[in-house]
Each structure stands twice: as structure tokens, then as C-alpha cells.
Amino acid sequence: MSGEPFGQRVSSSAPTLAEAAGLGDLHEADYVVAGRDDGDVVTLYGRDAGGSWSVIAADVDVEAAEEVCLWFDLTQHYRGRTSPGTDPGGRADHPLGHVPMPEGGQMAAARAISLVVERIRARRLDYPTQGLAADRFEAGWSVYAPVDADESDPMAFLDMPVGRAVFLVSDVGRVKETSSSIPPQQAEDMFTAEEAYVRRRPAEERFMADLRDQVMGLDRASGGSAGISSFTIDAPTEQVVAARASRLVDPIVQQVALLGPPGWDRFAVAFSFTVSGEVAQLRFWCGNRSTDVRVPEQIAVLVRRQRHLAARMPAGPWWRLLLAVSHSRGTGAQVTTEYDYGDEPFPDDHLQAPEHYRDDLAAYPRAHTPAWLSAYVAGAGEAGRASRGPGPPATQGPRPSARPAQPAPAPAAPTPVPKTPAPAPAPVLDTKVRRKRLYASPQEIIFGRHSLALDQAEWVSYTATHTATKRFLYPTTHDSTWDFAVGRYPYYGGPVVRVHFYEPGRRADQPEEWTFLVHLARQHLEPRLLTELVARVRRGETITVGGSVKVNQGGIACAKPRLSLPWASISAPRLHNGMIYIYQAGVEKPVLTVPLSYPNAQLIPALFARLTS
Numbered sequence: 001m002s003g004e005p006f007g008q009r010v011s012s013s014a015p016t017l018a019e020a021a022g023l024g025d026l027h028e029a030d031y032v033v034a035g036r037d038d039g040d041v042v043t044l045y046g047r048d049a050g051g052s053w054s055v056i057a058a059d060v061d062v063e064a065a066e067e068v069c070l071w072f073d074l075t076q077h078y079r080g081r082t083s084p085g086t087d088p089g090g091r092a093d094h095p096l097g098h099v100p101m102p103e104g105g106q107m108a109a110a111r112a113i114s115l116v117v118e119r120i121r122a123r124r125l126d127y128p129t130q131g132l133a134a135d136r137f138e139a140g141w142s143v144y145a146p147v148d149a150d151e152s153d154p155m156a157f158l159d160m161p162v163g164r165a166v167f168l169v170s171d172v173g174r175v176k177e178t179s180s181s182i183p184p185q186q187a188e189d190m191f192t193a194e195e196a197y198v199r200r201r202p203a204e205e206r207f208m209a210d211l212r213d214q215v216m217g218l219d220r221a222s223g224g225s226a227g228i229s230s231f232t233i234d235a236p237t238e239q240v241v242a243a244r245a246s247r248l249v250d251p252i253v254q255q256v257a258l259l260g261p262p263g264w265d266r267f268a269v270a271f272s273f274t275v276s277g278e279v280a281q282l283r284f285w286c287g288n289r290s291t292d293v294r295v296p297e298q299i300a301v302l303v304r305r306q307r308h309l310a311a312r313m314p315a316g317p318w319w320r321l322l323l324a325v326s327h328s329r330g331t332g333a334q335v336t337t338e339y340d341y342g343d344e345p346f347p348d349d350h351l352q353a354p355e356h357y358r359d360d361l362a363a364y365p366r367a368h369t370p371a372w373l374s375a376y377v378a379g380a381g382e383a384g385r386a387s388r389g390p391g392p393p394a395t396q397g398p399r400p401s402a403r404p405a406q407p408a409p410a411p412a413a414p415t416p417v418p419k420t421p422a423p424a425p426a427p428v429l430d431t432k433v434r435r436k437r438l439y440a441s442p443q444e445i446i447f448g449r450h451s452l453a454l455d456q457a458e459w460v461s462y463t464a465t466h467t468a469t470k471r472f473l474y475p476t477t478h479d480s481t482w483d484f485a486v487g488r489y490p491y492y493g494g495p496v497v498r499v500h501f502y503e504p505g506r507r508a509d510q511p512e513e514w515t516f517l518v519h520l521a522r523q524h525l526e527p528r529l530l531t532e533l534v535a536r537v538r539r540g541e542t543i544t545v546g547g548s549v550k551v552n553q554g555g556i557a558c559a560k561p562r563l564s565l566p567w568a569s570i571s572a573p574r575l576h577n578g579m580i581y582i583y584q585a586g587v588e589k590p591v592l593t594v595p596l597s598y599p600n601a602q603l604i605p606a607l608f609a610r611l612t613s
Contacts, residue, residue, distance in 0.1 A: 009023055014034055014043070015032075015034050017045065017053060017054070017055060020032040020034060020045040020053065021045065021047070021053035024045065024047060024053065030046060030047045030073075030077060031044065031045065031046050031047075031056075031069055031072075032044075032045040032046075033045075033065060035062075040061050040062055041059050041060065041061060042059075042060065042061075042062055042065050043055060043057065043058045043059060043060075044056045044057045044058075044060070044065045044068060044069055044072075046069070046072045046076070047076075048072075048076045049076045049077060055254075056068055056069070056072050056251075057250070057251045057254060058254060059250075060247065060250055060251060061247055063202075063244070063247060064247040064248060064250065064251055067247075067248060067251070067305065068248075068251045068302070070095060070096070070197060071197060071298075071301060071302050071305065073096070074096055074193055074194065074197050074301065075298040075301065078094070078096055078190070078193050079186070079189075079190075080185065080186050080189030080190060080193070095196070095200065096192075096193035096196045096197055097192075097193070097196070098138070098192075098196060099138060099139045099192050099195040099196040099199060100196070100199050100200060100201065101171070102171050102172050102199065102363070104171070104172075104362065104363070105171070106171050107140060107141065107169065107170075107171045107172075107173070109134040109136070109141055112134050112140065112141035112143055112169040113132050113134055113141075113143055115169055115173060115175055115276060115355075115359070116132060116143040116167040116169060116175060117129045117132070118353075118355050119167070119175050119177075122353055125165070127145065127165055128145045131145065131146065132144065132145055133145075133146045134169075137188040137192070138188075138192050139168075139170050139171065139188070139191055139192040139195040139196075140168060140169045140170040140171050140174075140191075140195070141168070141169045142166060142167070142168055142169075142184065142187075142188060143166070143167040143168075143169055144164070144165075144166045144167070144180070145164070147164075164179070164180045165177055165178070165179060165180075166178050166179065166180050166184070166187070168187065168188065168191045170191070170195050170275075171195075172195075172199075172275045172359075172363040173275040173276040173359035173360075173362070173363055174195070174275050174276055175276055176191055176194075178191075194301055197301065197305060198301065198304045198305045198308050199308060202244055202309070238313065238314060241309070241310075241312045241313050242313055244309045245306055245309040245310035245313065246337075248302065248305065248306040248309065249306065249323070249335070249337055250335070251302065252299065252302055252303060252306060252323070253323060253325055253333075253335055255298075255299050255302065256269050256282060256295070256299060256323070256325075257325065257327075257333075259282065259284075259293050259295070259296075260284040260291075260293065261284055261286065261291055261293075263286050264284040264285065264286050264327075265285060265286060265287070265326065265327055266284070266285045266324070266325060266326040266327065267282065267283060267284040267285065267324075267325050268282075268283055268322075268323070268324045268325075269281065269282040269283075269295070269322075269323050270282075270320060270321070270322050270323075270350060271295075271300075271303050271307075271320065271321040271322075271323075272319065272320045272346065272350040272351075272352065273303065273304065273307055273318075273319075273320075273321070274319075274352060274356040274357060274359060274360035275356075275359050275360050275363045275364075276355070276356050276359040276360070277352045277353065277356035277359075278300055279349070279350055279352065280295035280299075280300060280303075281295075281349070281350075282294070282295050303321065306321070307321070310339070311364045312493075314367070314449075314450055314495050314496075315339075315341050315366075315367075315368075315449075316341075316364055316365075316366040316367070316495075317360070317364050318339040318340060318341060319340055319341060319342045319346070319373075320338075320339075320340035320346065320350060321337075321338075321339060321340070322336075322337070322338040322340060323335065323336070323337055323338075324336040341370075342369075342370040342372075342373050343370065345372050345373075351376075354376055354377045354378075354379060357373060357376070357377045358377055361377070365456075366456075366495075367451065367452040367453060367456050367488060367495035368444060368451045368452060368453050368456075369453075427441070427442070427516070427519075427520060428440070428441045429441070429513060429516045429517070429520075431513060433447070433499065433501070433513060436448035438499060438513060440516065440517055440520055441520075442454060442520065442523075442524040443455075445486055445497050445517070445520075446497070447497050447498070447499050450495075450496070450497045450498075451497065452486055452487065452488070452495055452496070452497045454486070454524055454525050455528075456488060456495075457486045457487065457488065457525055457529075458487070458488045458489050458529070459486070459487055459488075459489065459491070459529070459599035459600045460485070460486045460521045460525055460526065460529070460599070460600065460602075461483075461484075461485050461486075461596065461597050461598060461599050461600070461601060461602070462482075462483065462484045462485070462514070462517065462518050462521065462596065462597075462602070463482070463483050463578055463595065463596040463597040464480070464481070464482045464483075464510065464514075464578065465480065465481045465482075465483075465578065466478065466479070466480045466508075467479045467480075467481075477504070478504065478505055478506040478508075479502065479503075479504050480502070480503045480504075480505070480508040481500065481501065481502050481503075482500075482501040482502075482510065482511055482514040483498070483499070483500050483501075483597060484498070484499045484514055484517045484518065484521075485497065485498040485499070485599075486521065486525070487599075491547075491599055499513070499514070499517065501513070501514050526602070526603060529600060529603060530603055530606055530607060530610070533545070533551075533600075533603065533607055534607065534610045534611065537551055537552060537553060537611060538553070538611075540552075540553060545599070545600045545601065545603060545604055545607065546580065546594035546598045546599070546600065546601040546604055547594070547598035547599060547601070548560065548598075549582075549592070549594060549604070551607065551611070554566055554567070555567045555569075555570065556570065556582075558592060561591075561592065563591055563592065565584060565591070567611065567612050568585075569584055569585050570582070570583070570584065570585065570608065570612070571583040571584065571585050572605065572608065572609065573604050573605045573608055574605070575596075575602075575605065578595065578596050578597075579593045579594065579595055579596065580593065580594040580595075580596065580601050580602070580604045580605065581593055582594070582604070
């Protein structure tokens with residue numbers, strides 16, 4: 001899929017399916033896009049592997065059409081990375097030919113085998129769990145049970161099993177069962193293409209990354225004469241990330257709608273996905289009659305892509321995507337979309353085994369995990385619900401609605417233990433700031449829709465600023481602001497909770513809420529951060545504090561202003577007027593100033609003291 005147009009037709013009205021198919025057949029193309037010249041909404045038509053034309057995505061924006069087009073190419077035309085020119089789906093430069101490396105790097109072979117063993121036991125497959133072997137390919141591991149054969153016997157192949165299961169495991173934990181009757185290279189290429197589609201970077205980010213590589217490459221080729229020291233690409237905003245994820249909802253709805261029986265008037269579909277397990281349930285209604293329909297694997301690939309895009313939102317990837325669609329003759333369809341992040345325990349028939357949630361949390365680290373889910377993953381059951389077993393196997397397809405839960409048996413009487421004094425209550429703040437809820441405790445901080453567990457936080461910052469504005473012929477005005485932030489890296493784009501306070505006037509009182517947050521961070525967060533930073537430096541790592549101060553075993557360095565100082569020449573830093581002043585021994589003026597608003601800037605004095613003691 002090069003995206004190059006083969007032909008064009010201008011018309012005063014939208015083409016019919018037959019007209020679009022005729023244009024595609026005329027130019028021997030698999031896709032036709034129709035839209036207004038002055039609009040961003042298009043309809044995508046495509047020819048499937050059998051030669052039949054259909055509407056793939058109707059009235060979607062251009063970016064969504066590109067996503068769906070590549071998905072359709074994957075499910076209908078792509079046949080693996082064959083030699084260039086031998087197959088339309090096998091060009092070496094095809095965007096599905098290479099899968100990006102996940103942030104966590106390659107999975108270990110032992111971990112891949114353990115995931116397969118868990119799957120075999122969970123689904124009670126007739127397959128050995130001992131002596132499994134794992135072979136590496138680009139997207140992950142091929143796990144199988146080796147077969148011993150006498151190579152000296154030319155007829156030994158007759159005793160080898162045909163169609164034996166082979167498990168493909170991606171580096172993020174997805175497991176797919178295939179068969180030894182499929183050529184291994186073909187199976188691995190198709191699995192790689194599925195992973196490449198789901199995990200590929202958005203088009204605009206790929207463009208900027210390519211531009212950066214070209215610019216930096218030209219600078220290197222010129223020996224640095226261009227004077228380009230760095231090329232920074234800003235992380236996408238929360239609004240951009242949300243738009244990328246939401247634009248795929250309509251294509252998913254349209255594809256699911258095609259599965260319904262004639263005359264349906266509404267349907268509901270629930271996707272309960274993790275990286276290593278998937279549950280999809282779909283039911284259509286026609287009047288008072290309902291029908292369960294299986295969701296095919298092709299649509300699951302599109303849903304995986306939507307979830308991967310949604311994973312960059314502050315809340316992380318959803319645990320369940322719930323879609324409800326109603327449609328009556330003469331009216332447009334009404335779509336209700338709900339992202340479920342686990343605020344309440346999942347229904348029994350949507351709950352997966354604990355290991356699937358562990359795999360997902362490893363692939364997509366989160367700022368906050370619901371308490372009931374954390375307990376379930378840890379094997380302690382769910383808060384407020386009857387204890388379960390390991391959970392249902394993660395399978396796709398319709399299931400009966402969950403039956404009413406049976407009362408749990410009465411718990412056994414606890415063994416008496418000596419009473420100990422109750423610990424002092426932990427400090428908790430629960431109030432409203434600008435009509436948003438602000439909740440803070442030693443466990444987590446919540447402000448509005450943003451939340452972060454303190455044990456997951458990697459940086460903190462807080463600052464107070466008083467500004468006096470003098471105007472000609474007008475009185476001087478005074479404003480005070482207090483800011484508090486806690487988050488995870490990357491600093492731009494990572495999960496963060498920011499709280500801003502503002503008071504006009506010359507003698508504005510410091511907000512009690514800000515004071516509470518600062519004390520909470522100093523008591524329950526900064527000691528851990530300081531200990532971790534010191535340990536990393538002593539292990540030989542280079543860390544960054546205060547935004548740009550590099551710290552290692554030899555001393556500190558900074559790019560702007562450019563300096564590098566060994567520990568022996570650094571005096572104790574000082575805090576003054578909202579800034580951390582860093583001094584060189586024997587020099588009166590500071591060589592570096594770091595605002596307290598920068599991440600972990602307030603840790604610099606204690607960090608330097610620990611590393612030089």
C-alpha cells in the first residue's frame with residue numbers, strides 16, 4: 001500500500017457502490033476513496049480477497065480512512081514478506097512488514113514459554129507443557145513441542161504429526177495459536193503484520209520522526225556545520241490522543257453492524273481486552289427477539305489498534321469497550337460509547353484470568369489500578385465480592401448472560417489475635433477546587449479526571465509565586481499563585497496531576513490545600529524518590545533532576561548553560577526565592593539556577609548531600 005492514486009473521477013454526487021467498484025476495476029485498484037474537495041470526511045470502498053466490493057468505512061475523517069484501509073489490506077490482501085514483485089501483499093517496503101520494538105524491549109524466551117503453558121492449562125488443551133522450545137522471529141517467539149525424528153530414516157517423516165499446534169507469542173504478551181501445517185514463515189509474517197498494524201506509530205508522528213532523522217543526518221554528514229545540536233518533537237496533547245482513539249470507534253461500529261441479521265434494530269457489543277486475552281460478546285435485537293453473533297478475528301485486530309491508541313491517554317488503555325447502537329428506519333443510528341477503566345468490578349463473563357491483567361499492566365504501566373483489580377491480580381480476590389477461582393478462559397464469541405450471583409458462604413471465624421494499638425489515621429484531603437474534586441492521601445492524588453498513585457510517581461514539583469505589576473498612572477496590582485504537580489516520565493505527555501491556586505491581592509493567604517499537598521509529598525513521596533535516585537547513581541546510572549541537570553558518580557553536567565563539574569568542586573546548593581542555587585567552590589555567584597517548578601528540583605540539595613557524604 002503505497003497510497004499513490006491510480007485515477008480520479010469528479011462528480012456532482014457521491015458514487016454508488018457499483019460506480020466505485022467500476023472505477024476501481026478500471027484502474028485495477030483495490031481501494032476507492034470518495035469525498036468532497038472542501039471536506040475532511042470521506043467514504044472508503046474496498047475489494048476483498050474474493051474480488052467483491054463493499055463499503056469499508058462510511059463518512060469518516062481521512063485519518064480514520066487510512067487506518068481502516070491498512071486494516072483491510074492486512075485482513076484481505078497481505079500475504080507476508082515475499083520477494084518484491086511476486087505478490088501484491090509482499091513488498092519489502094510494505095508498512096506491515098516490520099513491527100516496532102515495544103518500550104519494554106524483547107520478551108525473554110522463558111517468559112514466552114510460560115505464557116504458552118498458562119494458555120494450555122487455562123484452556124485444557126491436549127498439548128505437552130514440558131520440554132517446549134522457542135524460536136525467535138521479528139515480532140516475538142514461536143513456541144512448540146519438538147518432535148524427535150530419525151534423520152537416517154528417509155521414511156521417518158511419515159511418523160511426524162501433521163497440523164500440530166504452534167504458539168506465536170508477541171513481545172507484549174499476545175499469544176496466537178496456529179498450526180504446523182501452515183508454512184512457518186507465512187504464519188510468522190502474518191503475526192508480525194498484525195503486531196505491526198496494532199503498534200505502529202500514528203502517521204503524523206512517523207512523519208516528524210522521519211524529518212528529525214533526515215535533519216540530524218544532514219547535520220552529521222556536514223560535520224555539524226549546520227549547528228543543529230538537537231531536534232525535539234513535542235508529545236501529542238491529551239486532546240490529540242483522544243481524537244486518534246475516538247476516530248476508530250465509528251469504523252468498528254460499522255464493521256460490527258455488518259454481522260447482524262436482516263432487519264436488526266439495535267445491538268450491543270462488549271470488548272474486554274488485555275494484551276494476552278480477549279473476550280468479545282455481541283448481541284443483536286430485532287423487536288423482542290435477540291441473537292448472539294460471534295465477533296471474527298479481523299474485527300478484533302481493529303479493536304486492538306483502537307485500544308493501543310487509547311493507551312496513551314492519561315487513564316491508559318480501557319479494560320472494556322462497551323458499544324450500544326440503535327437504528328430505526330428513516331433515522332440515523334445512535335451510538336453510545338463507554339470506556340470502562342474498572343471503577344466497578346467486571347461482570348463474571350467479562351472477567352479474565354489474573355495473569356492476563358498482569359501481562360497488560362506490564363505492557364501498559366498505569367498511574368492507577370482499581371483496588372479490587374489489584375487484589376484480584378495478586379490472588380486475593382476482589383473487594384466487596386465473593387472470591388473467585390482463576391477466572392474464565394479468555395475466549396472470543398458470545399456467552400450467555402451472567403446468572404445472578406449466589407450468596408457467598410459465611411466466612412470461618414477468625415483466629416483471635418492480641419490487640420495492638422490502632423495506627424494514627426493517615427492524612428487525607430477531600431475537597432473541591434474550582435468545582436473539581438481534590439482528593440489526596442498517602443496512597444493517591446486525584447484532581448478532577450486525573451489521578452496518580454503515589455507509589456507510581458516519579459517526580460514532584462511545587463512552587464509559590466507573588467507577582468507585582470506596575471502600570472503607568474494606575475495602581476500596582478498583586479497576584480499570588482501556588483502550583484503543585486506530581487507525575488511520571490516522560491515529563492511532557494506522561495501521566496500527571498497538576499493543581500493550580502490563584503489569589504489576587506497584596507497579602508493573599510497561602511491555600512491550606514496547597515500546604516497539605518506539599519507536606520504530603522515531603523512525608524510520603526520525596527523520601528522514596530530520593531532513595532531511588534541515590535541508588536541509581538551509585539549503580540552507575542546517569543539521572544536527570546530539575547529538568548536538565550545530569551547527575552552521575554563523577555559529578556553533574558548541564559547542556560544550557562553548558563557546564564560540567566566534578567563533585568569535589570561543588571558547594572552545597574541553596575534554596576532562595578523559589579530557586580535552587582548551585583555553586584562552584586570558590587565562586588561567589590551561582591553557576592546554575594533551577595526553578596522549583598522543575599521536576600524533582602527540591603530534591604537537589606538532599607541528593608547532592610547524600611552523594612558527597
